[in-house]
Amino acid sequence: MKVGVAGLGAMGRGMARNLAAAGLLVGVWNRTRANGEPLADELQVPLAEDATALARQCDVVITCVSADQDVLEVVGALADGVSEGDIVIDTSTIGVDTAEAAAELLRVQGAAFLDAPVTGGSEGAEAGTLQVMVGGDPDVLERVRPALAAIGSDATHFGPVGYGQRAKAVNQVMVAGIVQAISESLSFAEASGLDTERLLPVLTGGAAGSRLLERRGSRILAGDFEPGFRVALHHKDLNLCRDLLRKLDVNLPLVEMTLKHYDRLLEQGYGDEDTSALFRLKREMFQSGNRKSL
CATH class of the missing domain: 3.40.50.720 (NAD(P)-binding Rossmann-like Domain)
Incomplete structure (x- = not known):
């Protein structure tokens, strides 16, 4: 071959x-x-x-x-x-x-x-x-x-051809949920004054553990968003997911919310960063004078 x-x-x-x-x-x-x-x-x-x-x-x-x-x-x-x-x-x-x-x-x-x-x-x-x-x-x-x-x-x-893409769409929706949960939870932990270095091994070893948390957790908290999977690419993929969902006459709030958040990151110039850059927006919710939902 x-x-x-x-x-x-x-x-x-x-x-x-x-x-x-x-x-x-x-x-x-x-x-x-x-x-x-x-x-x-x-x-x-x-x-x-x-x-x-x-x-x-x-x-x-x-x-x-x-x-x-x-x-x-x-x-x-x-x-x-x-x-x-x-x-x-x-x-x-x-x-x-x-x-x-x-x-x-x-x-x-x-x-x-x-x-x-x-x-x-x-x-x-x-x-x-x-x-x-x-x-x-x-x-x-x-x-x-x-x-x-x-x-x-x-x-x-x-x-047949096309079903690989359908499977990938399901994966990308799930990734959106994981990125949302990790970025939001770690922002919560940081704002709560927890020792995040001690907390991360507990989270990764328990029911909330995930590969993304294990690979990216400490880097997220350090503000390191060097890309493994870029915001701009996931944004593109979620638009493809939206197209498939429309054919099923379904609107998934998770997809719509993540696209909205990625739009903000793209506008701010973070499209080439890792998807975990969503932490930037979540952290803003806990800053003084900005305690509101995204």
């Missing part, structure tokens, strides 16, 4: 490193070439001139880009270089309609498409412990399991 990675942001870099360690990586590509050159040199693989050239080198390409239109552009370029039986695995978080359109672009060229969004953040991408939520042909999934095993702990099939 010859695997390439298209899109070398924080997630794509981690995936590429783990695929290289597994002996599967044969090439990479990034829209901004200068940002891809250091990783290509590190991993000693070619940096393709464009996505079409990468597709010609590989029989499996994993894509990891940010927005729906970006995915369609990259998949369109890959479609110009694929051969019969090749497979494109898109790990981006996009709309269901976009995933279906990408699959059709490849189908007419005789190639297969899996929509396979991931969860676990940049830490999971580096560690190779991502959870992969897959939509597409289950037989195609079985063919690429060695590649997915290199980047994640598990790859779970949920149905």
Whole structure:
């Protein structure tokens, strides 16, 4: 199996490193070439001139880009270089309609498409412990399991193309709840005068424990919001969730509240910070003269 990675942001870099360690990586590509050159040199693989050239080198390409239109552009370029039986695995978080359109672009060229969004953040991408939520042909999934095993702990099939994105939407709503709860609770703890260094191990070891609290709790309290998962990306993802919810004629207060809060963070210039930057807003509620709900 010859695997390439298209899109070398924080997630794509981690995936590429783990695929290289597994002996599967044969090439990479990034829209901004200068940002891809250091990783290509590190991993000693070619940096393709464009996505079409990468597709010609590989029989499996994993894509990891940010927005729906970006995915369609990259998949369109890959479609110009694929051969019969090749497979494109898109790990981006996009709309269901976009995933279906990408699959059709490849189908007419005789190639297969899996929509396979991931969860676990940049830490999971580096560690190779991502959870992969897959939509597409289950037989195609079985063919690429060695590649997915290199980047994640598990790859779970949920149905045809688009169902990976539906599963990811559920995940993103749950993440919103966790980020809301942690940022609000830690603001409460701080304002109460508690020794938060002593409190954090108690919280992480009890019923309120979570991976996010364990990884980010002390950094949140220290005001360190270096991104694992950026506010702007979660904002984009929750808008995709809202679209799916509208098709079900449902409005989830958690989604609407979090979008409202992220709007404020984006307006204040914090879109590139980690989602835990929501703590900035929650802390304001406890400051003198500003004790009101957000």
